[in-house]
Amino acid sequence: MRRGDVALAVLPQADGEEKSRPVLLLGQLPGYGDWLVLGISSQVAKAVDDWDLKLDPTLPEYRDTGLKAQSIVRLGFIAGRKDDPTP
DSSP states (O other), X not given: OOTTOEEEEEEEOTTSOEEEEEEEEEEEOTTTOOEEXXXXXXXXXXXXXXXXXXXXXTSGGGGGGTOSSXXXXXXXXXXXXXXXOBO
């Protein structure tokens, strides 16, 4: 795995439950091996204008993400994960 990859990671949800979700890998923190990640959501209608990043499914790179639906990268959902996200 490397920075910029889309992977799956267990993330806390608003209801307190944890769920496996797609994430964008920002980088591995030096000295600890933890990953800094941004959550990815298919709830495009809930995107925050001028903040969340809408992913364009018409771009050739989009199919390499493994995402199944049009999605957004939630810049407000940043997390550190001790467990290894899976590609």
